[in-house]
Amino acid sequence: MNEQESREFFGDDEDVHASTPTGLRSTWAEEAGCKNWRRRSLACLLVAACCLAGCGPKPPIRIGLLVGLSDRTAVFSEDGRNGVMLAIEERNQAGGVAGRQLELVVQDYGTGPEKATAAVQALIDARVDTVIGPYSSDVAVQMLPQIDKARLLVLSPVVSAVALAGKNDYLVRLNRTTRDNARDLARRLYERGQRRVALATDVRNPAYYVSLRDDFRLAFTELGGTVVADAEFGRDPDTSFENVVRTMLVGRPDGLVACTTSVDAALIAQQAVKQTRGIPITAVYGSEALIELGGQAVEGMLVAQAHDRADTSPGYQAFHRAYMARFGREPTYSAIFSYDAVTVATEALARSAQGESLRDAVLRNQPYQGVQEPIRFDRFGDSARAAYYSIVRNGQFVPL
DSSP states (O other), X not given: OOHHHHHHHHOOHHHHHHTXXXXXXXXXXXXXXXXXXXXXXXHHXXXXXXXXXXXXXXXXXXXXXXXXXXXXXXXXXXXXXXXXXXXXXXXXXXXXXXXXXXXXXXXXOOSSXXXXXXXXXXXXXXXXXXXXXXSOHHHHHHHHHHHHHHTOOEEESSOOOGGGSSOOSSEEEOSXXXXXXXXXXXXXXXXXXXXXXXXXXXXXXXXXXXXXXXXXXXXXXXXXXXXXXXXXXXXXXXXXXXXXXXXXXXXXXXEEEEESOHHXXXXXXXXXXXXXSSOOEEEXXXXXXXXXXXXXXXXXXXXXXXXXXXXXXHHHHHHHHHHHHHHSSOOOHHHHXXXXXXXXXXXXXXXXXXXXXXXXXXXXXXXXXXXXXXXXXXXXXXXOOOOEEEEEETTEEEEO
16 A cells, blocks of 8 residues: 555545644544544454455365275275375374365265266265275276366276276376286296196176286296186175185196185185195285184285385384374285375375376376385376285284
8 A cells, every 4th residue: 555545545634634724623633533543443454354364274185085895895995094094194283285184085986886986976076186096996997987077186006907007097006007916926926836726716806806817827828837727706696615616626736826805815725725735825915804714724825915014114114103003903005005195196286386287296296205115107197016925824924
């Protein structure tokens, strides 16, 4: 406000006195003083209101979480949810992103394609800034057209189907592909002397287990090995694992491979020890549920894993302590990768340029420091991770 504006707004005492007759000067001066006081008070209130509006709480950053908490693989989603919650809580305690707190919006994609579509649309309608999830490759394949149309960035911690890789879309993956896993596992088993293996494949998740099975078969055959049997299951809701193992053993294999969840791998191992002895068993993935349900039957089992259980780095140890204190159980790779997904999203948001899409910001500002290793993406938003293996000994995963 310049001097002329100030005089017009607040009034000028000299002008009032100059134009007032002497006899009335005192009374008019008092009235003018009152008017000026009211004007100044009003101006102060207006300034204060403007300041309060500018300094009020900033709108939160809304992070969607797309999980399957009511399907048969809910453990992946539960662990992922825990990792996301921990990361958000810690980031909010540290001040959020540019003074904005993070707000979690959760949608359960359930067990059918209709519910998954509705869950994705609910997050789009909620105008979330980004989404963490899903925890199923099949759901990820299904939702791609939706998120691309909405231009909504989705960071998936665990999906790994080859069908999702190498695409210029709005899905960014933090996990390696099933093809990478399959080739690495085939080489590992061949180096351990296995030449004739039998498979058990869960066909309920074709984008993951069937894809992994197909890539493993190709890689193992190229190395000189043979897949002597493949016992598919999952089409019938009442699976008999006794029959699954019997089918696996028909070709006289020197190794059994479970392309299944940890729970189903434990049930296969229990049947295997009843029908044969001495044939090594491998699980393409193993969580604590494998040991809890498998018991003695899984002793000696080779387990492929996505995280390093022997990690002694300060970063992982700090995460491990915080996770155990918050949830009272060991973190799985789903929890770790989900925590990392929040790190990627929030760091990209903090460093994004004016007008830049979050997808572009994610790719431009890499690498990101994950819980166990740096996170890098190619131009399609695909990531590569190290592979780890453990042997079950005395009821514990012993890293190799």
